[in-house]
Amino acid sequence: MNGTAEKPRLITPFNLVAGVILLFGGLIVVLRYINGLAFATNLTNETTWGLWTGFKLVFVALAASGFILTTAVYIFGMKEYRPLVRPAVLAGFLGYTLFIVILLFDLGRAWRIYYPFFVQPGPTSALFQIALCVALYYTTQFLELSPVGFERLGWRRWRRMMNSAVAALTIFGLFLSILLQSTLGALFLTVPGKVHPLWYSPYLPLHFFVSSAMGGISMVVLIGLICKRVWRDKMEISRARLDELTIGLGKAGAIAVLAYLSVKLTDIALNATWHYLLTPMGLWYAVEILGFVLLPCLLFAVGYRERRPGLVRFSALLTVLGVILNRINISIIAFNHHLPYRERYYPHWMEYVAVIFLITLGLLIFKLVTERAAIVHDHPDYQALH
DSSP states (O other): OOSOSSOOOSOOHHHHHHHHHHHHHHHHHHHHHHHOHHHHOOOOSSOOOOHHHHHHHHHHHHTTHHHHHHIIIIISOOGGGGGGHHHHHHHHHHHHHHHHHHHHHHOTTGGGTTHHHHTSOOTTOHHHHHHHHHHHHHHHHHHHHHHHHHHHHTOHHHHHHHHHTHHHHHHHHHHHHHHHHHHHHHHGGGOTTTBOTTTOOTTHHHHHHHHHHHHHHHHHHHHHHHHHHHSTTTOOSOHHHHHHHHHHHHHHHHHHHHHHHHHHHHHHHHHTOGGGGGSHHHHHHHIIIIIIIIHHHHHHHHHHHTTOHHHHHHHHHHHHHHHHHHHHIIIIITBTTTSOGGGSOOOOHHHHHHHHHHHHHHHHHHHHHHHHSSSSSOOTTTGGGO
16 A cells, blocks of 8 residues: 555645644744844743743654664664554654744744854854754754655655665764753753753753653654544555554663653752752642653553553553653743742743744644655555665
8 A cells, every 4th residue: 555546635624723732823023033032932041941942852852763763773674563663753854844943933033043154163162063063963954854755756766865875874864863962961060050950951962862762762662652543544654563562662761761860860969959848849740740740651661561552551651741841841830940930931921822833834744744755654666675
């Protein structure tokens, strides 16, 4: 089954709802650029990182699905997961796309985004390393997806050439991902007095990388389920086979979440911040750790042991929510925790609209590309080559 006989419809309920959201959100984005950040955000000189910064961290963390699965398939030889590679890489590529776009929203002078590279480079700056890693890894993911376009265009030679480079691209992408995820954590090391001690740690680079790994594994689980439910007739892998792969990912998820939990608990012990757990912020920290780290870790393990793919998927959902909560906590809720409540940062409603706009845009692009290209199935002209 190649899934190419029926032409995808452009007018669907999802597309119509997405179109309305994009139209309204696009208007807000235009107004933000016309009137400046003060019009569309509640950012101040005291709080210069807000909701958009938090979701930049979310998009990059969940975009780890790409490097997680390509590493498993092309470096560790887990070829059984190959049917999930393209959806995972596409999701990762779109995650980085959303990171770049929301960065343009967040920059006071977005038209100067090229300055760190060509005008005022700062090789010792964490922001410079983040910008460089994003640019290089974004290009790497584009190259990893390029065979999809070459298949559609019928460019066999270019497709063959890019497929032969997949191992090198995967290794390079893994190296860049480790650097990027850890440097995003290192960025918060520059503001030690602003982040609550329960979230602040000299090991934040390690926290960010390990949590992105567990988020990436969980995203692969959810992406596989969504693709099978939405494109059940196009996706060549059977539901039974997908369940088997999901159970295997459950084992990886349990290990990754356990590693993250161990890092967090060890960090509390080393930094002697146990006494903060009895404060209101400590209770909120406990919600994050117990409800969105410990619980999914146990559920992943049970789902794998008892071979229950549904439980693994629920665990993946909890883990993704936990990664989102962690990034929002460290960038907003636990940030400037010392300020009185009236002086704290609360996102402007336009900031929420912009985030919804971007998430909708990412989902719509994923849907349109998957419907029109060989993402969840092999292209009929190249099936014999796999």
